Amino acid sequence: MSHIKIIGIGDNGKESLLPTYKKWIYESELLVGGERQLSFFEDYKGETIVIKSGLSKLVELLKSSNKEVVVLASGDPLFYGIGGYLSKKMEVEIYPNLSSIQLAYAKAGESWQNAYCASIHGRSMKGLAQRIDGKDNVILLTDDINSPQTIAKYLLHYDMTEYKAFVGENLGSDDEKTGWYTLKEMQDSSFSSLNVVILSKKTNSPMWTMGIPDAEFSQRKPDKGLITKKEVRVLSLMNMALTPTSIVWDIGTCTGSVGIEAARMARDGEVYAIEKNEKDLENCLENMKKFRVDMTVQHNKAPEGLEGFPDPDAIFIGGTGGEMKTLLNICCARLKQNGRIVLNAATVETLYEASQAFKEEGYKVEITLAQISRSKPILHMNRFDALNPIYIITASREEEELEVE
Numbered sequence: 001m002s003h004i005k006i007i008g009i010g011d012n013g014k015e016s017l018l019p020t021y022k023k024w025i026y027e028s029e030l031l032v033g034g035e036r037q038l039s040f041f042e043d044y045k046g047e048t049i050v051i052k053s054g055l056s057k058l059v060e061l062l063k064s065s066n067k068e069v070v071v072l073a074s075g076d077p078l079f080y081g082i083g084g085y086l087s088k089k090m091e092v093e094i095y096p097n098l099s100s101i102q103l104a105y106a107k108a109g110e111s112w113q114n115a116y117c118a119s120i121h122g123r124s125m126k127g128l129a130q131r132i133d134g135k136d137n138v139i140l141l142t143d144d145i146n147s148p149q150t151i152a153k154y155l156l157h158y159d160m161t162e163y164k165a166f167v168g169e170n171l172g173s174d175d176e177k178t179g180w181y182t183l184k185e186m187q188d189s190s191f192s193s194l195n196v197v198i199l200s201k202k203t204n205s206p207m208w209t210m211g212i213p214d215a216e217f218s219q220r221k222p223d224k225g226l227i228t229k230k231e232v233r234v235l236s237l238m239n240m241a242l243t244p245t246s247i248v249w250d251i252g253t254c255t256g257s258v259g260i261e262a263a264r265m266a267r268d269g270e271v272y273a274i275e276k277n278e279k280d281l282e283n284c285l286e287n288m289k290k291f292r293v294d295m296t297v298q299h300n301k302a303p304e305g306l307e308g309f310p311d312p313d314a315i316f317i318g319g320t321g322g323e324m325k326t327l328l329n330i331c332c333a334r335l336k337q338n339g340r341i342v343l344n345a346a347t348v349e350t351l352y353e354a355s356q357a358f359k360e361e362g363y364k365v366e367i368t369l370a371q372i373s374r375s376k377p378i379l380h381m382n383r384f385d386a387l388n389p390i391y392i393i394t395a396s397r398e399e400e401e402l403e404v405e
Contacts, residue, residue: 002030002062002069006077006086008097009033011173011194013040016097025070032058033072051082059089075099080119080141101139104168104196107178115139115198120146129158129294131267134207138163138199148197152187155199158292162205166198167191208291210234210261217255218283218290226280227255228318228344231372232390236342237261239368239394240314245269247336249312251302251327252276252319256284256295262316263293271295272309274302303330311336317343324350325357332361335397345391358395368392 005024010016017025025031031041032049047067051058062069071092076099077083083094105112118131119141132138140151148167155163161183169177169192181189186197208216211234220226228236236258242248246266250259253273263271273295275281281299288295298305303326311334320327320343331341341363345351351367358365369391373384 002065002067004062004069004071004086004090004092006071006073006083006092006094008075008077008081008095008099009037009040009072010075010097011170011176016172021095025072027068028070029067030065030069031072032062032069034074037072037074055082055085059086062086063090080121098172100141100168100171100196103171104139104166104178104198107168107171108166108180108198108200110137110166110198110200112137112139117141120151125150125154125294126296127263127267127270127294128154129160129292130263132199133158133160133264133292134205136201140197140199142195142197144193147193148181148186148191148195149189151197152181152183156183156187158289158294160205160292162201162203163199164202166200167195168198169195171196208264210237210265212257212261212291214257216290217257218286219255220277220279220283228258229372229387229390231387232344232370232392233258233261235368235370235392236316236344237265239342239366239392240316240340242266242314243269246313247310248272249306249309249315249331250274250295251306251315251317251331253284253297254280254318256287256293256297258316258318259284259295259297260287260291260293262314263295264291269313270310272312273297274300274305276301303327306330306334313339315339315341317341320350324353328354328357328361332358332363332395332397337397339396341395343393343395345393346388348391351391351393354393358393361395363395363397366394368394 007021028046030047031044034051038048073081073083076096077094079099086092115137116135117139121141121143125146165181165186211230214227214230217227242262242265244266246269248262248266248271250273253259253275259271259273284297303323313336315331343354345354355365369389371389372387375382376385
């Protein structure tokens with residue numbers, strides 16, 4: 001197999017390399033890299049391979065070769081680079097250069113040991129709002145689609161004006177350009193395609209803890225109250241057993257209260273919500289902006305539309321729309337191993353129907369009856385007003401018994 005060195009290189013090409021690294025490159029028999037990296041070595045005499053796609057084929061080629069190989073990578077090869085992939089497939093030696101993050105923070109004059117890093121290079125920006133909300137220091141790796149202008153527009157949609165942005169363009173090259181911008185200024189400016197963005201929080205962000213008060217949500221009027229009440233919402237979310245990376249379905253999302261809180265808990269996961277009522281959907285979208293949650297919402301009547309969602313780790317069902325058995329059959333079939341389904345029922349008939357349907361699917365059912373009363377002032381005293389009782393049905397797949405021989 002080849003002897004492989006992976007060498008990080010800066011935007012200023014050969015000037016960024018130690019003499020030893022340049023010596024290794026020219027003494028190698030095969031030089032691998034992107035078009036930009038290889039363009040710095042037009043005088044190279046050996047064989048070259050341009051990396052475009054299909055890294056698995058590159059691995060096969062390198063494993064079957066006996067040549068001295070150097071792979072060129074941008075900056076630090078182990079930071080969103082090819083080094084991480086190749087080092088898992090074969091033995092390599094890695095020699096990093098300065099990363100774009102190090103250069104950007106050096107130019108910005110700010111420390112970055114506590115920075116939150118998110119790559120939106122070649123990836124969707126979906127869910128970025130809840131992932132970065134409230135963080136003091138954020139670095140974003142961009143691309144031509146997710147440009148600084150697009151990022152600014154996205155953040156302004158969620159009113160994240162507490163952030164000031166630093167953009168570093170062509171860092172380390174002769175065309176380097178850096179500067180601080182407000183989000184509005186960044187939205188109205190143009191930038192080189194090679195850039196990174198730092199977001200630095202200059203004022204406080206709005207804060208919401210789990211159990212957001214009902215009155216904070218936009219709700220349908222005059223039918224105000226079509227919302228999963230705070231106390232029931234908290235119990236339901238607890239029973240869903242969410243992790244930071246959970247994929248969640250919120251069926252019958254209405255105002256979006258459960259989906260929004262789920263997204264704020266599963267910040268590195270995804271939430272997919274569906275709602276049949278157009279007016280409720282409008283409120284949901286408004287609430288998403290307010291609470292800085294970028295979840296996927298569909299106007300449809302479940303189970304229609306669920307086929308486009310990825311398999312979930314947890315499902316919340318706030319309403320079945322009269323399609324109980326069909327809906328639960330699909331949910332049970334799609335739920336991932338060790339996942340949970342939480343269904344809220346306001347009537348004993350719905351409780352019975354759901355319990356029977358889950359049992360037919362081979363699911364274990366646990367039921368909590370939530371009877372909540374809230375204090376209400378009367379003169380100089382307090383009394384309690386009862387909310388409608390809610391049955392919180394939690395379903396999980398029965399573990400298969402192992403046969404002992």
